[in-house]
Amino acid sequence: MTPGGRGWHDVGLSLARERTPRPHGRRRTPAWRALLAAVVALAALGRSAEAQDIVLGTSAAFTGSSSSLGLDLYRGAQAYLEGFNAAGGVRGRPVHLRVLDNGYEPGAAVDNTLELLADRDVVALFGYVGTPTVTRVLPLLKRHGSGETILFFPFTGAQPMRQPPYGHLVFNLRASYQDETAGLVERFAAVGRTRVGIFYQADAYGRSGWNGVREALRARGSGIAAEATYRRGTPFEASMARQVELLRDVDVVIAIGSYEACGAFIRDARDGGLDVPIANVSFVGSERLLELLAGISAAGGRDYTRALVNSQVVPSYEDTSLPAVREYREALARFDPAPPIEVSAATASPAPARESPQESTRENPYSYVSFEGFLSAKVLTEILLRAGARLSRQAIGDAAEALGPLDIGIGAEVGFGPGDHVGLEQIYFTTVRDNRFVTLDNWSGLAK
Amino acid sequence: MNSLFSKTLAVMVVLFGAIATAASLLAAYELRANLLEEYRSKAAALVTNIAESDLDLVINRDLARLQSTIDQYLDTPGVAYVFVEDESGEIVAHTFVPGVPPEVRGAVDSRDGVAFQELEVEGLGSMLDASAPILEGIAGFAHVGMDLDLVRERIWRAIVRVQLLLLAIFAISALVAVVLVRRIAGPLRDFAGYARRLGRIDMEGPARAETTIRASALMRRDEIGVLARSFVDLEDQLADSIRRLRETLAAKERIESELKIAREIQRSILPRGLPAGGAGGPLALEAQMTPAQDVAGDFYDFFPGPDGLFYFAVGDVSGKGVPASLFMAVTVTLLRAAARESQDPAVVLSRVNQELCRGNDRGMFTTLFLGVLDPSTGRVVYCNGGHNPPYVLGASGARELVEGCGVLLGFFETVEYQRYELELGPGDALFLFTDGVTEAIDAKEVAFGDERLAQILASVRSESPAVVGRTVLAAVETFIDGAPAHDDITILTLRYGSSGPVA
Numbered sequence: 001m002t003p004g005g006r007g008w009h010d011v012g013l014s015l016a017r018e019r020t021p022r023p024h025g026r027r028r029t030p031a032w033r034a035l036l037a038a039v040v041a042l043a044a045l046g047r048s049a050e051a052q053d054i055v056l057g058t059s060a061a062f063t064g065s066s067s068s069l070g071l072d073l074y075r076g077a078q079a080y081l082e083g084f085n086a087a088g089g090v091r092g093r094p095v096h097l098r099v100l101d102n103g104y105e106p107g108a109a110v111d112n113t114l115e116l117l118a119d120r121d122v123v124a125l126f127g128y129v130g131t132p133t134v135t136r137v138l139p140l141l142k143r144h145g146s147g148e149t150i151l152f153f154p155f156t157g158a159q160p161m162r163q164p165p166y167g168h169l170v171f172n173l174r175a176s177y178q179d180e181t182a183g184l185v186e187r188f189a190a191v192g193r194t195r196v197g198i199f200y201q202a203d204a205y206g207r208s209g210w211n212g213v214r215e216a217l218r219a220r221g222s223g224i225a226a227e228a229t230y231r232r233g234t235p236f237e238a239s240m241a242r243q244v245e246l247l248r249d250v251d252v253v254i255a256i257g258s259y260e261a262c263g264a265f266i267r268d269a270r271d272g273g274l275d276v277p278i279a280n281v282s283f284v285g286s287e288r289l290l291e292l293l294a295g296i297s298a299a300g301g302r303d304y305t306r307a308l309v310n311s312q313v314v315p316s317y318e319d320t321s322l323p324a325v326r327e328y329r330e331a332l333a334r335f336d337p338a339p340p341i342e343v344s345a346a347t348a349s350p351a352p353a354r355e356s357p358q359e360s361t362r363e364n365p366y367s368y369v370s371f372e373g374f375l376s377a378k379v380l381t382e383i384l385l386r387a388g389a390r391l392s393r394q395a396i397g398d399a400a401e402a403l404g405p406l407d408i409g410i411g412a413e414v415g416f417g418p419g420d421h422v423g424l425e426q427i428y429f430t431t432v433r434d435n436r437f438v439t440l441d442n443w444s445g446l447a448k
Numbered sequence: 449m450n451s452l453f454s455k456t457l458a459v460m461v462v463l464f465g466a467i468a469t470a471a472s473l474l475a476a477y478e479l480r481a482n483l484l485e486e487y488r489s490k491a492a493a494l495v496t497n498i499a500e501s502d503l504d505l506v507i508n509r510d511l512a513r514l515q516s517t518i519d520q521y522l523d524t525p526g527v528a529y530v531f532v533e534d535e536s537g538e539i540v541a542h543t544f545v546p547g548v549p550p551e552v553r554g555a556v557d558s559r560d561g562v563a564f565q566e567l568e569v570e571g572l573g574s575m576l577d578a579s580a581p582i583l584e585g586i587a588g589f590a591h592v593g594m595d596l597d598l599v600r601e602r603i604w605r606a607i608v609r610v611q612l613l614l615l616a617i618f619a620i621s622a623l624v625a626v627v628l629v630r631r632i633a634g635p636l637r638d639f640a641g642y643a644r645r646l647g648r649i650d651m652e653g654p655a656r657a658e659t660t661i662r663a664s665a666l667m668r669r670d671e672i673g674v675l676a677r678s679f680v681d682l683e684d685q686l687a688d689s690i691r692r693l694r695e696t697l698a699a700k701e702r703i704e705s706e707l708k709i710a711r712e713i714q715r716s717i718l719p720r721g722l723p724a725g726g727a728g729g730p731l732a733l734e735a736q737m738t739p740a741q742d743v744a745g746d747f748y749d750f751f752p753g754p755d756g757l758f759y760f761a762v763g764d765v766s767g768k769g770v771p772a773s774l775f776m777a778v779t780v781t782l783l784r785a786a787a788r789e790s791q792d793p794a795v796v797l798s799r800v801n802q803e804l805c806r807g808n809d810r811g812m813f814t815t816l817f818l819g820v821l822d823p824s825t826g827r828v829v830y831c832n833g834g835h836n837p838p839y840v841l842g843a844s845g846a847r848e849l850v851e852g853c854g855v856l857l858g859f860f861e862t863v864e865y866q867r868y869e870l871e872l873g874p875g876d877a878l879f880l881f882t883d884g885v886t887e888a889i890d891a892k893e894v895a896f897g898d899e900r901l902a903q904i905l906a907s908v909r910s911e912s913p914a915v916v917g918r919t920v921l922a923a924v925e926t927f928i929d930g931a932p933a934h935d936d937i938t939i940l941t942l943r944y945g946s947s948g949p950v951a
Contacts, residue, residue, distance in 0.1 A: 106516070106519075131512060131516075132516055132519070135512055135513055135516040136516060158512045159510065159511075159512050160510060160512050160513045160516075163510070202519075202542075202543060202544070202545050203515060203516070203519055204512040204513065204515040204516040204519070205512075206515075207511050207512050207514070207515035207541055208511070208512040208515075210511075211509070211511040211512070211540075227547060227548075228546045228547050229544060229545045229546055229547065230545055230546065231545050242546045242547075243546045243547075246546055246547045
């Protein structure tokens with residue numbers, strides 16, 4: 001187990017059945033667990049499936065090596081929703097998330113989605129995580145008996161969700177990987193680092209980022225200098241020595257990966273004498289990455305957190321000048337949502353996780369991912385409020401498209417239109433200082 | 449185990465080994481060919497599918513979805529990698545970890561359709577790369593890599609299984625063969641041992657067949673049973689033959705001993721020397737009879753009669769051996785009996801002839817020369833019943849006494865015999881003999897002959913009867929020179945008068 005406290009996230013890992021990483025996307029069917037979760041969730045909450053509840057369907061990674069992403073996203077969203085519901089919800093109707101776990105496996109995601117789409121009470125899909133998983137479920141949005149269903153704000157910056165033929169069924173809050181990678185390539189080129197290597201996950205997510213880097217470099221008249229891949233689900237303990245060797249001869253490495261794999265790569269790169277800056281995209285789950293690296297830094301006597309640049313799609317949760325940031329921090333403190341029922345059903349009670357020593361020593365209850373989840377929920381509820389009394393899937397889609405410029409308190413406006421399903425376009429660059437992510441203003445320190 | 453069975457077994461092993469090798473080689477070849485064919489068609493189908501179905505993804509550069517799609521193909525058994533290259537040859541989507549192997553970058557592709565290439569990829573092993581053009585190569589190429597090591601492993605496993613099966617069959621067959629061979633070899637060994645013992649049978653009795661062989665004979669219906677029965681029959685017949693041989697041998701010994709006795713009896717029938725108080729001074733006589741076989745058909749006889757007369761005779765029964773000897777004994781007995789009745793030799797011969805003709809179922813006959821000498825006068829009255837004439841030895845030489853030859857005895861009952869007379873001077877001798885003398889033949893089948901006899905007699909006419917007899921016999925013996933005796937030899941020499949030497 002990694003040192004340095006994983007707390008809330010450990011709950012998900014240790015309580016749920018540990019899924020071994022399966023590199024080739026085999027289908028898994030936790031359908032029975034999802035069913036149990038749905039029944040228990042509804043029963044435990046004391047509210048039966050009455051017409052007054054608004055249900056959103058969620059399929060995300062709550063177990064496995066990317067479980068932190070699903071859990072964090074859910075935590076942020078749930079924090080907002082609990083406040084929203086306490087304030088009356090949508091004209092007296094509370095909004096709930098019906099949660100199913102797919103372990104970051106595309107096959108399981110498909111099964112989850114079929115189930116959610118079959119549920120009449122589910123008015124929209126929300127809180128999905130991951131490129132390979134979302135890419136695989138896109139076709140399902142189109143073809144379902146009662147017309148099309150909208151997927152809101154998936155936690156992925158890949159292209160399939162943003163362009164035809166499925167782009168019109170998805171609304172994205174965050175900027176794309178293309179934006180993130182283009183920004184990184186540009187900024188590094190400005191400081192003389194033009195030989196770009198790419199370390200990426202061997203699936204649609206990695207390919208997305210890879211393509212973004214390639215396009216950005218092509219625009220500058222060059223190409224990718226070197227590349228190395230890893231299998232989805234590779235844990236932090238695995239060796240990335242071979243990948244490090246393949247990326248020896250570059251000025252900078254852009255990593256499109258998960259926190260565990262990127263953490264392993266960074267560790268083996270620094271141990272192997274590869275000292276160039278390593279950049280990650282927002283999907284990596286910055287805080288978890290930092291926890292892993294900080295843990296081994298302390299033990300290994302080397303600072304693994306140096307020369308890291310992470311791009312983000314939402315502003316820093318440290319910037320308390322932003323109203324949304326203050327809201328977010330308050331909501332977390334007030335509600336401190338528990339992990340989804342499905343996960344905690346495996347334990348005796350939800351409480352022990354919070355009282356575990358790891359939780360109490362965890363310094364940072366915030367994360368970019370949960371902030372994004374918070375913001376996603378905020379925008380979605382605004383849409384629901386505007387969707388009218390009859391919340392059909394169609395009505396929600398229309399309301400979303402009609403969402404005019406909305407100020408959600410982050411200093412940028414969110415708006416959608418018939419051809420524009422992307423809410424935000426800003427990219428924020430961060431780096432690590434004193435074991436925290438801070439905004440990266442001065443790039444000169446990263447010059448070649 | 450004798451070498452015949454070892455050789456057979458060795459041949460079986462070699463043959464089976466050859467069959468097994470050929471079978472497994474053929475199986476391996478067929479299996480490999482078929483599996484590879486299946487692999488190829490599978491690879492071709494997959495890569496064509498990617499190239500055609502995901503065409504729009506490639507053209508639209510929707511790389512994330514393209515990647516998502518090709519990732520799914522990795523689930524197919526045997527697929528080791530998938531990659532897609534665009535029209536510039538750059539690989540835009542692939543499933544390799546940690547990187548694209550250099551061996552793969554050079555993989556062959558063709559605008560005309562599916563192309564295959566076997567590659568050795570470090571880290572992955574032997575691969576079958578199948579490529580298909582996307583939009584006839586204008587949009588790029590799709591590649592699918594099939595794991596050949598998997599096929600090889602399956603082939604080897606199949607081969608091993610076939611081999612093990614063949615080996616098991618062989619082991620079982622060998623075992624069965626050994627068992628069956630033992631079932632044959634065992635009895636055969638027994639038979640061999642038994643036959644050897646049979647060969648060494650002494651006359652005490654044959655070795656009784658082993659119980660096992662007898663049991664085989666009784667129980668088994670196969671070739672071993674037939675063989676066993678033959679052995680048992682052989683043994684029984686052998687025992688039988690030996691028994692009969694023994695009996696024959698015993699009978700033969702009995703006969704031989706009886707023949708010896710008969711010979712003794714015969715010898716004792718014939719007189720040896722002049723009877724004590726015989727004719728006296730003027731007579732010297734020497735007689736000898738040598739049978740050709742154990743017993744003879746020849747005879748001589750001499751005995752005194754009434755009034756001082758001296759009877760002497762020589763005869764030759766037809767044939768040889770026991771029948772002749774019996775007839776000879778009868779003849780001699782009849783002669784002596786008839787001689788007591790009459791002094792006339794003709795009468796005596798008639799009498800003897802009549803008796804001989806009676807009860808003569810076998811048709812035997814005999815010659816007989818009977819002479820009656822009056823020692824006071826030297827007058828000899830004789831009758832010749834078919835016998836070869838004797839020689840008269842006088843001062844002038846040896847003369848054949850041809851007068852008075854008559855008929856054999858035993859033929860006709862009513863034969864009239866005539867008597868003849870002869871005067872012997874002092875010192876004259878009569879030499880009586882049977883045709884065993886003159887008809888003695890040497891190795892060249894030349895007969896002794898009358899001339900030779902006459903010459904010899906002439907040369908010894910003055911000698912004593914013993915000398916005469918000895919000389920003639922010696923001459924005959926010298927003449928025949930080791931050739932087997934053909935006929936009985938009888939000699940009787942009678943000298944009248946004491947002018948010559950007695951002994």
